[in-house]
Amino acid sequence: MFNKKLLSERDICTKYISPAIEKAGWNKHIHYLEEVNITAGKILVKGSLTTRAKNKRADYILYYKDNPVAIIEAKDNNHAMGAGMQQGLEYARMLDIPCIFSSNGDGFIFHDKTAQDENIEVEIGLDEFPSPEAIWLKYKTFKGLDTPITEKVALQKYYSDGSGRKPRYYQQIAINRTVQAIAKGNNRILLIMATGTGKTYTAFQIAYILWKASVKKRILFLADRTALIDQTRKGDFKHFKDKMTVVEHRQVDKSYEIYLALYQGLSGNEDDKNIYKQFSPEFFDLIIVDECHRGSAKDDSAWREILAYFSNATQIGLTATPKETKETSNIEYFKDPVYTYSLKQGIDDGFLAPYKVLKMQFGMNSGAEQWRPEKDKLDKQGNLIEDRVYNLKDFDRNLVIEERTRKVAKRISDFLKATNRFDKTIIFCEDIEHAERMRSEIVNQNPDLCRANDKYVVRITGDNDEGKRELDNFINPEETYPVIATTSELMTTGVDAQTCKLIVLDANIGSMTKFKQIIGRGTRINEEFGKRFFTIMDFRSATELFADKNFDGEPIRIKEINEETDFEEIVAEENDLEAPISSEYDAEETVALENAVNETKETYKTKDFFSATPNKRTKVFVNGVEVTLLVEREMYFDNDGKPITKSLKDYTKDIIQARYNSLDEFLNKWNATDRKDAIIAELEEQGIFIEHLKEAVNKDFDLFDLICHIAFEQPPLSRKDRVESVKKRNYFTKYGEQARKILETLLEKYGEEGIENLENIDILKVQPLSQFGSAYEIITTFGGKSKYLQAIKELENEIYKTA
Structure with missing residues (x-):
């Protein structure tokens, strides 16, 4: 007698589920799709490399015209009929769908969100699947489509x-x-x-x-x-x-x-x-x-x-x-x-690029991000500078310290030199004048590239026609130049910069709206041009707004707001003379905006934000100030997109202990898993930063020892220690000479690179493994692929035997 339990999940779909729904009137070419990718899979960043997490994929989505109306999740016959229901319910919530089915080939469990009685979930036979018209009626009820x-x-x-x-x-x-x-x-x-x-x-x-x-x-x-x-x-x-x-x-x-x-x-x-x-x-x-x-x-x-x-x-x-x-x-x-x-949903689904954040902090004579003029200090024009403490809100708005601008430009340039000097970059500055100074400093930090093409860096601001004409070239992935754009307000929104890989914040950003818009300049993905994530360099502590509960939450109406913050936001909106409007209306719009500024000034007479001319402030220019980079650190974010405030080790410990209750539980999981990279992927999806942990603890430890040490306080062994331990046990004598040499070479390879590469068959194609022949010949040495994989499994067991 035929045993249904020997069939794979895909066989169950082909032999039982598809015929059942087609018999009910669902046409394969019109009404349903199989193995539908709902998300793209979150992009995980490992240093400068990226990989995608597993995407969310529905076994079946049923459609009525263009409306997704039902989900079917399938399992093989070794599972219960309702084993796929939880997954189906998750997908249904994502897709806004009222009808969910789970099947193992024996029948269906039907979850009906429109059910009015107690039986929200019922079991139905393979020949009882509802017709398209029946499901459409439920969809109309669910959506309130009653006319x-x-x-x-x-x-x-x-x-x-x-x-x-x-x-x-x-x-x-x-x-x-x-x-x-x-x-x-x-x-x-x-x-x-x-x-x-x-x-x-x-x-x-x-x-x-x-x-x-x-x-x-x-x-x-x-x-x-x-x-x-x-x-x-x-x-x-x-x-x-x-x-x-x-x-x-x-x-x-x-x-x-x-x-x-x-x-x-x-x-x-x-x-x-x-x-x-x-x-x-x-x-x-x-x-x-x-x-x-x-x-x-x-x-x-x-x-x-x-x-x-x-x-x-x-x-x-x-x-x-x-x-x-x-x-x-x-x-x-x-x-x-x-x-x-939201942005978080887009990143989690893999449709938006994730970001890394580098926070910079400069030191001056009064401490971190503060400067007080020494006695009788004169500005560049020979005027006495007001004696007070100047801070981030003053820099480039009221006070210009030339050395600080130079340090910012140098750090940006050094970063690009260490990554890729042709990565598209937007530098957000305090105002147009600041954007011009920053452009000039970037030129001086990159004389070789600017001699080769003077459009390597351009200022793109609303007052500059030459710069505005370069905007289309900057956002065009096919165009190399400009590479770097300095700006203030013009590029905060409405700029589809698909290949922008670096966002620099050197402006005071008091508005959450503006902050979100600026971050949005980097969130687009362009796989063809290698854009999968972007970096934010923050010189103004603006990224503290990531910790604000309103950054990625549902919007709510606000009746009370801090007066100073509200005023600065109004000023930023009404005093923006950079909107790229057609020349026919430039003059009119400028007048309207200037009038708005004057009205705002009248409302806030007590606040000395403006000089006599709208959008023009009296600045003090200073040089001869010693500026040093005190702190540079990378911010890390949890799975909810919030900054991690505790140490990376403590955060990792909490995550791992939440996943594994004890060391024994972890060891059982480790030993039972055929491919250790599956555990690595699982932990990375939960927000573990493995590469950064290796740097923080010891690059010579692999994932196994990192977890045992950080989460369960076990003394770690280096890969070198584990290699020597295996060699001392004469474990290889059970194999023939050629197989023994191959395993010894693989063991050395583990010592150099870790367990992940050991499990990849492609390792046989590179030196020194390739000296033993082709991958096929090496596998044949062990008697076939299954025996080769068994030998690798035994080698792994020996490597971690001391645990």
Whole structure:
């Protein structure tokens, strides 16, 4: 009799699960996909190398049109029928799915989130699987799609250009929740998606579905930077073709259906400049507000007037960083977000690049990051310097210490020389003047490369046309130059720098919104050009904001806020004269922003932040100050993305002891695992920094001894000690001469490189192993692959026998 328990999990799927669901009406080419990758697998950084953790993959996802409606998790027949349910429930939460099935080939356990009675989970036979129509009814109940229009929108398929590109799982949720909320009559929608996760692509799919379903016939996409409009027009929205136009002139053409526009291009200080009023208030059905945390977020801003004018239109706010202060609230205007996909989620899923953080601290005559002028100290102009203690908030804002700028430029240059001098780098400075000084110092630190091409480093700021023209070259992965960009505000947002590998913070950042936007410049992944992670060099202690509970949490409305912080944030927003707007509106926008600054000054008369001219401060320039780099350390982050404040050893000990209750439990796991790199991968996914531990303790110890020593206080042995111990036991005499020489060589290789490489068959292809013949010939020496692997296992047992 046939024994089902001999079949693999894949065989169970092929022979039992697929036939069962197809019999119920699920067509393989229309209704379901097998072995679907939900995530990409978190990128793990090991020094300068990276690897990916295991991704999350569903055995089956069932679809009704483009809506994922059910999950099936399969196990082989040696497992219980419901053994895959926990995994299925996790995936269902991620995918926003109501129906979960688990099977071992005998039948299904069905978990129904729409069930109204006590039997949320029931067992059904292979011939009882629900039809697509039955599952769709449950999905409609789960989503509240109880009218013809809501169902019509839900059944509208995503746009496909034939390239095979489909929305990722979180984009699907964002799209579906948004269009379904609009179909239900919600007219203010907030969508929060981390930088680099495809907000514009998601916005396009939302607009396309609503437009195609004739729910929204005229659509306006609003942004406040030319680069964002250009990227949208040339990128995802290009599929609207001749139905789309960009509002660029005073006289608008009302024959189009999709409009892209700058706020600055629609509004002005005088009524005849308010181009948006050429449209009737009812002209647009849908307005998508890109980067809605900026100008339009404030109740009294000129840009908010545009949204108020078209108040009857459905309005969707898109942002990575919703703004919630005493003065401003995206949530108050757009309501609670329908969906949030955070930076942490993006990194954990492997869709965003992780980061390393290097914190720098300089010392001067008054201590760390402080300077007090000696008696009668004069500035470069010969003026007496005010006698007080100057700190990080003063540097490059009120006081310029030339030696400090030089030290920062040298440390950046040294870092690039140690990694790759052509890694794209953005240096965020205090203001435009500081950005220019930093550019000059970088030139002097890299004379060879700057002689070869004077665009090695450029200043990209809003006042500099030459620099702004280089912005497209900087963000283009195909272009080598510019390599380094110095900036202040211009590149904080709306810059798709796919290959940026180094973010330098040498500016005081008091705004969480701005901090998130800056970090977002490095989060994009570009595998083709080797961009899988990025480094943050922090010269201003700005990365302390990583520890703030609001850094990666759900946004909440804030009624009370520290006055000084709030003021600095207002100043940063309203005093930014760098927005890359079209030349036609530069003068108008500058006037508007200067007026905003003057209004802000009036409100905060007691605060001496400004001189007479907006955005210009009186600076004191000083030289002859001794500046030394006191501290440079790498920050580490736990699995929740929060900085680790305890020592790396103590943190590791806690993680390992939470995983293994005792030394015996760990030893059993170690000995029972065929490949030790599986344990390494498991620990790394839990946040263990193995390479850094080796450096902190002793590079001569391998993972086994590190764990036993750190977590269980066992005296560690070096790899050299373990090698000598094996040799003394004459263990190799059981093998023939050739096999013995091969194992002795492998043992020496372990002593040099550790256990990970010993388990990799590719080690047989390199010297000194390759001198014994090809990998096939070496394996044949042991009588075949299984016997070779058994010999390796025995060698490992001998290596760790003293434990």
